[in-house]
Amino acid sequence: MNTYVPKKWDLSGLHGISDNTLQMHFGLYEGYVKNTNLLNERLAELRAAGKNVGADPAFAELVRRLGFEYNGMRLHEYYFDNMTKAPSDIGSGKLADALGAAYGGFEAWKKDFVAVGGMRGVGWAIAYRDLTNGQITNHWIGDHENGNLAGFAPIVVMDVWEHAFLLDYKPSERGKYIESFFANIDWKACEARLT
Secondary structure, eight states: OOOOOOOOOOOTTOSSSOHHHHHHHHHHHHHHHHHHHHHHHHHHHHHHTTOOOTTOHHHHHHHHHHHHHHHHHHHHHHHHHTBOSSOOOOOSSHHHHHHHHHHTSHHHHHHHHHHHHTSSSSOEEEEEEETTTOOEEEEEEBTTTBSOOTTEEEEEEEEOSGGGTTTTSOGGGHHHHHHHHHHTBOHHHHHHTTO
16 A cells, blocks of 8 residues: 655745745645545555445445545645746647637636636636546536546646635635736646646
């Protein structure tokens, strides 16, 4: 069984997202890594003891919890991986073309993505690429595991749970946080996800 190790990012000095928020957020991410490992250990013990029975509520709940913890870990990795303290404009290229093709231009895509991120509730705004046809579409993901699309690859991932911005902005100022997120996107990292 593999044990996951938390990744580290040097993102201090982001525009509009404080180092205090980042440190708190990194700690939350590390909790997802820890819980993913813990669940896998407990499930391995149950399986080794022959207690992996679907009718057993303890086994069933551990299995059900896996999606939340795994996706909490992975989505945070995508999120932190697609930010940089040295951002550049998206410019032109494969990603700009793909986003523009999907929505009639980059600005139209961005407007839609911002609207998804601004929806009420906690979750994630994700621009996914359908691996069957290459189309990019924006989606809302709630509770990490609810709404993730099978066979789609995350391209741009924005955390819009309140923990991502509450130390820096009021709950009613989510739009300001979204502006800050866009000011820190690592477009090259997002473009690399197209392959």
